[in-house]
Amino acid sequence: MTMTKNGFAVELRAATRTYSVGRRAVTALAGVDLTAAAAEFVAVMGPSGSGKSTLLHCAAGLDRLTSGEVVIDGVRLAGLSQRRLTVLRRDRVGFVFQAFNLLPALTAAQNVALPRLLARRRVVPAEVTAALDEVGLADRAGHRPAELSGGEQQRVAIARALFTRPAVLFADEPTGALDAASGREVLALLRAAVNRRARTVVMVTHDPFAAAHADRVVWLGDGRIVDALSGPAGTREIAMRTAALEETSSLGEARR
Amino acid sequence: MRLAWQTVRHRRAAFAGTFVAIAAGVALVSGAGSLAASSRPQAPDRYDASTVAVHSPSVGQDEYGNPEYRSWTTPEAVRIASGLRAVPGVRAAVADPVFYVQRIAAGRPAGDAEASLRDGHSWPAAALGGYRLTAGRPPVRRGEVVAGDPACQGAEPCHGGASPGDLVVPGETVRVLTADGPQTWTVTGTADGPGWYVPADDALRRSSGVRVIGLLVDGDPAAVAQSVRRVVGDRGTVLAGSDRGALEPDAVSRVRWLGAQLLIAMVSLSVFVTVFVVAATCGLGAAQRRRETGLLRAVGATPGQVRRTMVAETLVVGAAAGLTGVPAGALAAPLLAGPLVRAGLEPAGFTVTAQPVAWAAAYILGVVVALAGAVVAAWRSSRVPPLEALRETAAERRAMTPARWLAGVLGAVGGTVLLALLPRVPLTQRTTAGTGAAMLLIGAAALLAPVLIGPLVRAVTWPVRRSATALLVREGTRTAARRTAATAAPALLAVAFTVLLTGMVATIEGVEGTDRAADIPAALVLAPDGAPGLAAAAVRGQPGRSALPTRVLVGHGGATEGLDAAGVDGPDRGAVLTPATAARLGLRRGDDVRLWWADGTAARVPVRAVTRDAPAGLCLPRALVREHDPVALTPVVLLDGAPVPATGARTMSARAYVQIDIDAEGRLVRLFLWVLLGLTAGYAVLAVANTMAMSTAGRRAEFRTLRLAGAAAGQAKLVAVAEALLAVVAGTLLGAVVAAVALTGVRDAVAAELQRAVPLVVPWGAASLVALVCAVAATLASVTPRLVRAETAGSGR
């Protein structure tokens, strides 16, 4: 995997995204600068509607910015054709959504191998098994999503996201639909990917406990970065910061 | 490709519709193809021993594309035949004159009237079929005959031309009807083939020239044919091997042609409809799977890969469906041979043989149809953005695309304008224009169904607007306009076509009867009775007018064309032409018509008059026609006095006479109509059931929510069934209204032209039947997916 000179796995510069709803324009992102270095785990927090998902989608090349710039693994997304963008996603980006990550018709193993199959690359069955083993599901390789629990499905999704050895893995509330125990397993897997495989992870979450697994936490509010916390932080500290931010923003609302 | 296969296996319900549609289409094409390919022109059995034959020269084609032949005159045929006997390998060369003979039993002509036109032969020609005397001796003098065996050795089914009823024994006399009139012949012997065999010179005198010389050859027929060809030159066409099919009588070819028309109509309809059913199924499936498609795009499938996967899925299904359809059709085809023969769409003795080419063609067609149906949906799918994977609710997409709006509105406007202009369209094209307008309107209604359904549903459910079920059904139907429209559209099309086509046929038939009878100036006519036409003796001395039809070849410029001429009474020996015919042939009064008579004689007939009053395009003196076309029969005499009784003739009203023709035509039209409507209804049922099954299966979550919200299991089912029925009812109403409007337009146009009231015949019965069938299918289909689900849930692991 080639790295850019500055060593960032993903880079957003003055990222702005507006949606037009009818005649009105909704600004989901208003000039966000965010970078994630190689082997860094960044958590993105913020109230509902603050633009977290939009940020993630734009950073991952699922959506396009209105203005600003996204660079993934040294490649600028602006101006890439649909095809080139797809290939970039397939080869250098991994995803884990909150739910519906797997194709219902395929088995767990086939879902893991899917990006490689789409890239027309050879798939070694042993590698797929190893990837599933890493998330503790080697024995469920032949099962279809409908036969897996929510937590197991998320773990398969992580196995798939990591299978292509992506430059960066994006996760949008990967634990949002899970119980505490399953959530912990998923978070441990993400952390392990950073620690042991030197992957970069950008994760959106509402949960201070989840964010505590990250190396760095940034808070979004109304499409802007409103706060950041570097270095590993405890759940309590993150929760307090979040509460404080929500207070100021509701004060701000009230003043308006 | 593997992904496609997996998806197909996983989502069997979604592909069932495609599978059934393609399998049915392929079965139909393979069956119809087998029938059509088996129906090859075949030389009659009476040429069985004659492996090489010479046909009189063809001088071009008639207006239906069949070859137009010039007969050899009798001396010509005799000369050619004797020349051929000298060719090495030729054992015998026999001129084969053919004429009309029908036995009279109990004072009436007996047996198949049509077939009896070809029952008279010369005795030497019996050898061409390998027929031999079974008793007695050959005929020698005029008035002597060898009677064919009525049982025809029990082999091929053969018509009863020879001695139907009781057997004849050598030495007896028989009463027969010929083109001259009734005659009494002495039976000198019996033969083991069908027909009546008279001495050669008698046969040549009775027939209109000769068209076939049959050869009995030794050695390789192809080699002999080659030497024969050198001798014959351009005086005829030498036929050997499969070319002998050209010896098939025109009447038999016509029967096969009719059958082919039906088969072609069935195949085109089913191919056309299959594409639409597959397209609709793929479209619905793709819409249901937008989220999955989005996920596929998100994890790295390029638009092209999505497109290829979708197409591959349908291909897999199409390929499998073809494997089912081809044998089904191939096995069903032989079962249809009997009914087709009975319906008069294939000649007697028609059998179905294995037709691998037809099967392969049907299979390939199935795959092509699958592709054609999948392309649009696949293209749309490939444009699904990856973010679609994150959309929770599969909210109904826009049901109407701009293209659909455009096509729908254009169709509606075009249809209405055409209908409004109908009174100005020439009468001959009015039915075509009316049908076109109706098709446009019906198509527009189907396209605009998503828009029209909402208000229609509100209107239909108005009386029960207070019940909870009604509320759910109403809102469900209105918000999911696309799904409802997909269910309603097939019902709409089927009902509309039924009303339109049967209504039009019935209405026009009613008008036609009175119309054609009005063309006949006489109230009473003398018509054939059990015979193919009136013999000369029956016409002679009747008070009234008649014409003796014959076919002549007319030369004009460098070309020769066949023309139907009429032999009429007249003092002089000239021709009378209508201005149109005169103009086409480039003839004026005083010119000569250069023509060949039916017996091959060339002649020049002066044009005595060109007048609009001529009863036919080309009128010739009756005596000349009779002289040169001894087998000509008179179709009808328009009486203006009391008729003289004659064998094979009866008196009837002009109305009853035209009704015979109309009934015969009507029988065929109705047969075609019912086959095609049956097909349409079948496909409508398939489409309705398929849409319902797919959408019900895709709405499990919705129904679960409904259940959780306190609806009893039965109530949820009720909602599904009611929605289905509502869609069918809405489609039926829409279809019936549109078709009725179009039908009324056509009726009004016809009435305006005829200046009298034309009763509108609306086939309520047929329409209700079609609607009912659709409703039943919809109900069953909306209930079954739950049953299927209960099963698969158990066998899931």
Ligand SMILES: Nc1ncnc2c1ncn2[C@@H]1O[C@H](COP(=O)(O)OP(=O)(O)OP(=O)(O)O)[C@@H](O)[C@H]1O
């Ligand atoms: N496709 C869209 N069209 C219009 N507006 C959109 C669209 N997607 C997002 N928005 C708007 O952009 C803003 C940010 O949305 P986003 O989904 O990024 O929020 P979020 O922080 O992920 O919220 P949550 O925590 O609830 O998931 C919201 O106001 C939302 O309504």
Ligand SMILES: [Mg+2]
């Ligand atoms: Mg979000």
